[in-house]
Amino acid sequence: MKRIASLLMLAARSTLWKAAGITLASCLAEAGLFLAALSGWQDTVRTAYYEYSNPMGLEGLLMQYPLSWCFRIGLVLVCAVLAFLGWEGSSRVSYTLRRLSVGHRALTLLWAGYGFFCLLFFWAAHLGTLLALCAAALPRLAPEFSGPQALFLACYRDPYLHSLLPLDDCLLWVRNLSMCAALGTAAASFSFQRRMGRRAFAILPLAALSALCFPLPMGSFEFGGPAEFLRPYLYDGIFYSADGLPSVLGPVLLFVSLCALAASLCQILRRDPYEE
Numbered sequence: 001m002k003r004i005a006s007l008l009m010l011a012a013r014s015t016l017w018k019a020a021g022i023t024l025a026s027c028l029a030e031a032g033l034f035l036a037a038l039s040g041w042q043d044t045v046r047t048a049y050y051e052y053s054n055p056m057g058l059e060g061l062l063m064q065y066p067l068s069w070c071f072r073i074g075l076v077l078v079c080a081v082l083a084f085l086g087w088e089g090s091s092r093v094s095y096t097l098r099r100l101s102v103g104h105r106a107l108t109l110l111w112a113g114y115g116f117f118c119l120l121f122f123w124a125a126h127l128g129t130l131l132a133l134c135a136a137a138l139p140r141l142a143p144e145f146s147g148p149q150a151l152f153l154a155c156y157r158d159p160y161l162h163s164l165l166p167l168d169d170c171l172l173w174v175r176n177l178s179m180c181a182a183l184g185t186a187a188a189s190f191s192f193q194r195r196m197g198r199r200a201f202a203i204l205p206l207a208a209l210s211a212l213c214f215p216l217p218m219g220s221f222e223f224g225g226p227a228e229f230l231r232p233y234l235y236d237g238i239f240y241s242a243d244g245l246p247s248v249l250g251p252v253l254l255f256v257s258l259c260a261l262a263a264s265l266c267q268i269l270r271r272d273p274y275e276e
Contacts (some may be wrong), residue, residue, distance in 0.1 A: 004110065007107060007110055007111075008114060011085055011110075011111055012114075014085055014086075015081050015082060015084075015085050015118070016118075018081045019078050019081050019082070019118050019121075022074050022077045022081065022122075023074060023078070023121065023122050023125045023126075024125075025074070026070045026071065026073065026074030026126070027125055029070045030067050030070040030126065030130065030133075031133060033064075033065040033066075033070065034061065034062075034065070034067060034130075034133045034137075035133070036065065037061050037064035037065050038061060038137055038140065057142065057150075058134055058138075058141065058150055058151065058154040058158070059154055059157050059158050061134075061137060062134075062154065062158045062160065062161060063158065067130070067160055068160040068215045070126075071126050071160070071164075071211075071214060072211035072214060073211070074122065075119075075122065075183075075207065075210065075211045075214070076207050076211050078118065078119065078122050079119075079203060079207040080207075082115040082118060082119075082183075082184065082187035082188070082191075083186075083187040083190045083203050084191070085111060085187070085188075085191050086107075086111070086191045086195060104192055104195065104196070105268055105269065107192075108188045108192040108268045109268060111188040112184050112185040112188035112264075112268070113184070114184070114188075115183070115184030115185070115187045116180050116184035116185070117184075118184070119179075119180040119183055119184055120180055123164070123176065126164060127164040130160075130164060131151070131165070134151050134154060135151065138150060138151065155167055156218050157218070159217045160214075160215040162215075162216070162217065162218055163176070163215050163216050169218065171254070174254065175216075175253060175254045175257070178257040178258055178261065179210050179214075179253065181257075181261055182206060182210075182257040182258070182260045182264070183203070183207060183257075185260075185261055185264040185265060185268070186206050186207075186260055186261075186264045187203050188268070189202070189203075189264040189267050189268055190202065190203040192267070192268060193267065202260060202263065202264065206256065206257070209253060209256060210253060210257070213253045
């Protein structure tokens with residue numbers, strides 16, 4: 001038990017403050033963009049030919065600026081920090097690993113779990129930040145958009161908020177959890193492969209794909225037979241999320257995450273040359 005605690009403390013000393021700093025910076029950037037949208041909202045929009053009313057609603061505030069890019073960039077940076085754990089050339093890390101005489105397989109599985117919880121914390125921090133901002137903005141919304149269910153409806157209508165808090169969209173919960181597990185395991189496997197002197201790059205495309213495809217609209221995983229499954233993506237040519245990406249990438253990311261998780265575990269659980 002002391003050995004496990006020592007390894008977790010080693011990982012925390014090397015990466016926790018970096019991951020926490022990235023999380024804080026990305027949440028602050030998200031809050032800054034949201035507050036800028038709130039303070040700069042114009043109730044009346046004038047053009048060269050006409051003037052129209054523009055009542056403030058939560059969905060409009062959330063889509064005023066690309067808030068999801070704060071999450072996306074932060075996610076990639078946290079994955080990079082986790083991937084560098086244990087092979088960045090730190091003599092202290094190398095000495096501690098040799099002193100504890102722990103197998104690389106057990107170490108990598110432990111650090112995969114650590115990475116998973118770091119990514120869960122990153123997700124929870126952005127969710128808490130956005131919910132707090134939305135709750136603070138409710139009193140300033142237009143009367144027609146400020147009902148008791150305004151935040152609840154925004155969780156369904158805004159792709160980014162819906163992806164952070166899927167509510168009853170069970171497959172999106174599975175997508176998010178499998179994404180965190182796959183990224184944490186791939187980062188630990190990347191570090192393990194590099195310590196063994198092997199080439200490794202799976203974490204790079206997986207982190208980029210996860211960040212790019214994170215915001216998904218409601219109903220992206222609905223399945224009621226082939227026709228019903230394809231209908232949301234073929235209606236009016238193709239169904240796009242708020243960021244202009246085909247929503248069919250949601251099921252693709254779920255499949256890729258599960259495959260990457262399985263592949264990383266297979267690499268980790270192979271025979272450990274240090275335990276022969």
